[in-house]
Amino acid sequence: MNKKYIGLIFGAIAGVVVAVLLVNSGKDEGTNTFTAFDSTVKYTMTELFKSPPPITEHGWNVDRVLVFVHVLMGVLFAGWTLYFLYCIFKFRESNHPKADYFGARSKFWSTLVEYGVIAVEVVLIVCFAIPLWAEVMNDEKLAEIKAQAKDGSGLEIHILAKQFDWSARYAGTDGEFAQQDIRFADKSNNPFGLDPNDASIDDVLVLAAKDRKGAIVVPADTAVALKITSMDVIHSFKVLPLRVCKDAIPGLQLPIHFEAKTKYLDPKEENKDGEHVFLITCAQLCGDGHGSMNGYLKVVSKTKFQEWIKTKSEAAQQARRNNLAAVK
Amino acid sequence: METTTQPEAEHGGHHDDHNHGHAEQSFFTKYIFSTDHKVIGIQYGVGSLFFLLVGFILIMGMRWQMAKPNTPVPVLGPILEKVYAHEIALDGEGKTVPIFKDGKITASGYNQFGAMHGTIMVFLAIVPLGFAAFGNYIVPLQIGAPDMCFPRVNMASFWAFFAGCTVMTVSFFIPGGAAQAGWTSYSPLASVIPTDGQTYWLVGMVLLITSSLLGAVNFIATIIQLRAPGMTWFRMPFFVWAQFVTAFLLLLAFPPLEAAGVMQLMDRVCDTSFFLPSGVFASGTEPMNVSGGGSPLLWQHLFWFLGHPEVYVLILPAIGMVTEIISNNTRRPIWGYTLMVGGILVLGFLSFIVWAHHMYLTGMSSKIATFFQTTTMIISIPSVILLTCLFMSLWRGAIRFNTPSMFALAFLPMFGIGGLTGLPLGFNFTDLHLHDSYYVIAHFHYVVAPGTIFALFAGIYYWFPKMTGRRMSEHWGKVHFWGSLIFMNVIFMPMFIQGFAGMSRRMSDGGATYSMINNPDVTSGALTDSVINMNSMITMGAFGMGLVQVVFIVNFFWSIRNGEKINDDNPWKATTLEWQTPTPPPHGNFLTEPKVYRGPYEYSNPDIDNGEDFIAQNDPYKSASEEQKEAEA
Numbered sequence: 001m002n003k004k005y006i007g008l009i010f011g012a013i014a015g016v017v018v019a020v021l022l023v024n025s026g027k028d029e030g031t032n033t034f035t036a037f038d039s040t041v042k043y044t045m046t047e048l049f050k051s052p053p054p055i056t057e058h059g060w061n062v063d064r065v066l067v068f069v070h071v072l073m074g075v076l077f078a079g080w081t082l083y084f085l086y087c088i089f090k091f092r093e094s095n096h097p098k099a100d101y102f103g104a105r106s107k108f109w110s111t112l113v114e115y116g117v118i119a120v121e122v123v124l125i126v127c128f129a130i131p132l133w134a135e136v137m138n139d140e141k142l143a144e145i146k147a148q149a150k151d152g153s154g155l156e157i158h159i160l161a162k163q164f165d166w167s168a169r170y171a172g173t174d175g176e177f178a179q180q181d182i183r184f185a186d187k188s189n190n191p192f193g194l195d196p197n198d199a200s201i202d203d204v205l206v207l208a209a210k211d212r213k214g215a216i217v218v219p220a221d222t223a224v225a226l227k228i229t230s231m232d233v234i235h236s237f238k239v240l241p242l243r244v245c246k247d248a249i250p251g252l253q254l255p256i257h258f259e260a261k262t263k264y265l266d267p268k269e270e271n272k273d274g275e276h277v278f279l280i281t282c283a284q285l286c287g288d289g290h291g292s293m294n295g296y297l298k299v300v301s302k303t304k305f306q307e308w309i310k311t312k313s314e315a316a317q318q319a320r321r322n323n324l325a326a327v328k
Numbered sequence: 329m330e331t332t333t334q335p336e337a338e339h340g341g342h343h344d345d346h347n348h349g350h351a352e353q354s355f356f357t358k359y360i361f362s363t364d365h366k367v368i369g370i371q372y373g374v375g376s377l378f379f380l381l382v383g384f385i386l387i388m389g390m391r392w393q394m395a396k397p398n399t400p401v402p403v404l405g406p407i408l409e410k411v412y413a414h415e416i417a418l419d420g421e422g423k424t425v426p427i428f429k430d431g432k433i434t435a436s437g438y439n440q441f442g443a444m445h446g447t448i449m450v451f452l453a454i455v456p457l458g459f460a461a462f463g464n465y466i467v468p469l470q471i472g473a474p475d476m477c478f479p480r481v482n483m484a485s486f487w488a489f490f491a492g493c494t495v496m497t498v499s500f501f502i503p504g505g506a507a508q509a510g511w512t513s514y515s516p517l518a519s520v521i522p523t524d525g526q527t528y529w530l531v532g533m534v535l536l537i538t539s540s541l542l543g544a545v546n547f548i549a550t551i552i553q554l555r556a557p558g559m560t561w562f563r564m565p566f567f568v569w570a571q572f573v574t575a576f577l578l579l580l581a582f583p584p585l586e587a588a589g590v591m592q593l594m595d596r597v598c599d600t601s602f603f604l605p606s607g608v609f610a611s612g613t614e615p616m617n618v619s620g621g622g623s624p625l626l627w628q629h630l631f632w633f634l635g636h637p638e639v640y641v642l643i644l645p646a647i648g649m650v651t652e653i654i655s656n657n658t659r660r661p662i663w664g665y666t667l668m669v670g671g672i673l674v675l676g677f678l679s680f681i682v683w684a685h686h687m688y689l690t691g692m693s694s695k696i697a698t699f700f701q702t703t704t705m706i707i708s709i710p711s712v713i714l715l716t717c718l719f720m721s722l723w724r725g726a727i728r729f730n731t732p733s734m735f736a737l738a739f740l741p742m743f744g745i746g747g748l749t750g751l752p753l754g755f756n757f758t759d760l761h762l763h764d765s766y767y768v769i770a771h772f773h774y775v776v777a778p779g780t781i782f783a784l785f786a787g788i789y790y791w792f793p794k795m796t797g798r799r800m801s802e803h804w805g806k807v808h809f810w811g812s813l814i815f816m817n818v819i820f821m822p823m824f825i826q827g828f829a830g831m832s833r834r835m836s837d838g839g840a841t842y843s844m845i846n847n848p849d850v851t852s853g854a855l856t857d858s859v860i861n862m863n864s865m866i867t868m869g870a871f872g873m874g875l876v877q878v879v880f881i882v883n884f885f886w887s888i889r890n891g892e893k894i895n896d897d898n899p900w901k902a903t904t905l906e907w908q909t910p911t912p913p914p915h916g917n918f919l920t921e922p923k924v925y926r927g928p929y930e931y932s933n934p935d936i937d938n939g940e941d942f943i944a945q946n947d948p949y950k951s952a953s954e955e956q957k958e959a960e961a
Contacts, residue, residue, distance in 0.1 A: 051830070053852070062760050065758050066761060073749065076744075093726045099726040101661065103723045103724050124705075124755070129701055129755040134694045186613050234624060238763065243761055245759070245763045251606065282832070285834045289435065
């Protein structure tokens with residue numbers, strides 16, 4: 001077959017697939033969820049690849065894309081290997097002593113492979129990688145979550161990394177983050193740099209979230225926007241079941257957002273307090289303690305979270321008043 | 329005037345002659361400060377093979393620590409404790425402990441080994457072996473040149489490399505030990521570590537990059553200028569093309585890191601803050617006393633602008649060697665030679681515009697990320713073309729299975745795995761899962777270890793007879809091959825699963841901190857026993873790998889003196905010019921200047937009836953049809 005026809009045929013197939021996928025995008029929750037192969041996706045990821053199941057919508061998309069890419073890789077590799085084994089068996093010197101100067105006379109198969117790879121990659125990029133990433137990195141979505149944070153339907157959390165633990169700050173009951181100032185900042189006592197003389201600050205701080213009790217708390221079924229930064233060197237905030245990963249870079253505040261869904265949380269895994277507890281991994285070399293820079297993050301129900309934030313916020317304010325009184 | 333100048337000129341001329349005669353005799357000028365490309369190639373080869381072993385020993389120590397965290401390292405442990413007896417300060421408290429207390433590897437020791445494993449393997453072992461050693465020895469021979477274009481620059485390149493290696497080696501033995509911020513040396517970590525290892529690393533890198541630059545200009549000039557008559561661009565062996573593109577990558581990609589290295593050096597020793605933002609807390613409770621305003625991301629951009637073309641510096645010479653060896657051992661021309669040349673030119677160009685795919689999670693905007701992931705996907709296409717051409721070359725060949733050919737053939741599927749697993753890493757979206765995991769480690773090791781290193785082994789077995797006049801043992805070569813193939817996969821295959829399970833890189837306890845056992849409260853996502861236990865299996869694989877390499881090392885040195893003598897200058901019945909000279913080639917390479925009449929892969933050409941299944945590039949033979957054509961003309 002003529003080389004040009006292969007290109008045209010694959011181009012047409014890729015075009016049709018792209019069109020169908022794009023037309024169907026956004027019909028489910030999120031973009032391009034493409035749920036047709038979900039049981040395969042789930043089996044491949046959890047049973048074959050031992051990956052912890054995702055609990056977010058975009059996390060499922062990550063897994064879907066991963067499995068689709070691995071199918072492409074598997075098909076290519078299996079094809080190459082079979083062909084390779086056939087060649088070294090069939091054309092070994094003892095079996096085929098006279099080599100043919102011209103070898104493969106038709107470019108059909110090689111062209112097929114090349115155009116096939118191009119077509120699949122175009123589909124993967126145009127229909128999955130670009131729109132899905134744009135959704136995860138969507139600035140408007142972040143602004144929307146911050147706006148929703150006022151009425152409790154969204155939540156903003158500031159994550160602070162330092163050698164070698166993770167801390168978080170919530171706005172508290174007033175919905176406003178207190179001003180930070182580098183003059184007040186102190187690595188061990190006041191990493192967020194809040195004014196110690198201001199008793200009106202009701203920000204809730206979770207410092208050094210190293211166990212279940214002191215974990216960073218996240219409500220289920222709520223859009224959460226994170227603002228991640230670091231006090232010292234570069235760290236990376238990674239919670240695998242959320243499929244969230246973002247570098248914590250000093251001098252920059254990097255955003256990412258996610259929504260943990262109750263429907264993806266396995267009730268069998270829930271502990272007796274009704275929480276799901278996950279590990280925060282540091283995914284960037286940050287010094288001698290890098291290997292032990294784990295953190296805890298737990299997902300609880302919305303109502304539990306409201307109770308927690310209210311108690312913590314009031315306790316924080318009370319503690320500040322007591323402190324100021326003691327100083328006076 | 330005339331009477332005074334004349335004798336001087338004569339004397340000068342005489343002096344030069346004297347020097348020349350001296351160069352023929354003195355051991356130092358012939359073997360140490362040599363300007364002969366073959367001697368320099370062998371110097372590079374010996375040096376880089378030594379560092380390949382050093383890098384491997386470092387990873388053996390690390391693998392022990394991962395499999396059995398905080399237990400004394402057998403054999404290496406007591407030696408380390410004695411030789412490597414630096415004290416390091418524990419955070420803040422002023423208490424110091426030895427890095428290798430009781431023969432155990434501490435986190436700091438692990439990070440030093442990790443940083444230096446990467447640096448040594450990339451900059452001191454594989455680049456000098458693939459590009460400098462094989463390039464120096466083979467390229468002038470293959471293009472029919474008497475030497476490199478600038479022999480003294482070539483020597484300077486080697487001695488800059490030597491100085492760089494010395495600085496890197498010495499850095500292990502200074503107080504506090506070697507660099508420990510990873511081979512990527514991200515600022516601010518690399519800038520704030522108080523020990524001097526990083527400073528030595530930077531000085532070493534500047535020297536090594538200088539060496540690469542001197543080598544690169546020399547290769548480019550040599551390939552453009554010194555090709556023998558008739559050696560047109562498309563009669564060049566593919567290996568020369570690969571070295572040509574590699575030289576351009578080195579020339580254009582390495583200077584940014586040289587500049588960045590000097591800048592980070594300034595940050596460390598002169599209190600500048602190119603890479604330090606304001607208000608960074610290094611250690612202690614106060615912000616660092618620096619002017620600030622720098623950008624940690626600038627270092628990453630400069631580093632990866634080198635770092636990504638670097639990947640192709642590692643792989644292109646390997647693909648070049650594999651191409652030579654496959655064509656020779658299938659006894660037929662490379663399928664799609666011009667397509668492959670086009671492929672590596674495109675690959676070389678694209679490798680400059682994909683660097684930020686190492687930085688997807690640093691807060692890059694979606695638009696820039698879209699650009700970089702598109703270029704990353706496009707770069708996979710020339711790679712697929714190269715691999716497909718090599719696979720197609722096997723079709724209807726007469727495949728000989730000797731040691732070099734087996735290594736070269738195994739390169740194809742192994743490099744295939746390495747290349748394919750780059751796809752999920754190239755999409756920024758899937759990086760949310762795979763970023764910094766063992767999947768990444770497995771991916772690039774499949775490219776470089778069973779990929780490039782297999783090609784380098786193939787090259788060593790293939791060109792060994794040219795360099796020494798003797799073959800390496802075929803029997804032990806095959807033992808080496810099968811052992812390496814099996815253990816490579818035992819080591820790297822489980823890492824894909826570890827990566828999916830969520831195991832991160834550079835964990836000095838092999839992930840124990842993130843295991844289920846140590847985190848009983850965690851409901852999902854902690855590392856299960858089966859994932860942690862893969863560490864033991866991988867470590868056993870690594871030790872098996874070490875044993876198999878002993879076979880290679882013994883075979884290599886034994887064969888230099890005792891290997892089977894070759895009774896022909898062209899033992900593999902090859903077409904390219906390096907086989908058409910005496911063995912080993914004399915100073916000046918060719919007895920008479922070669923003239924090239926045909927392409928590099930004329931195997932089994934039915935038109936040529938010279939009683940052999942190949943015809944050398946410099947063979948003036950004319951087929952009956954050619955003669956007829958000329959007569960008609």
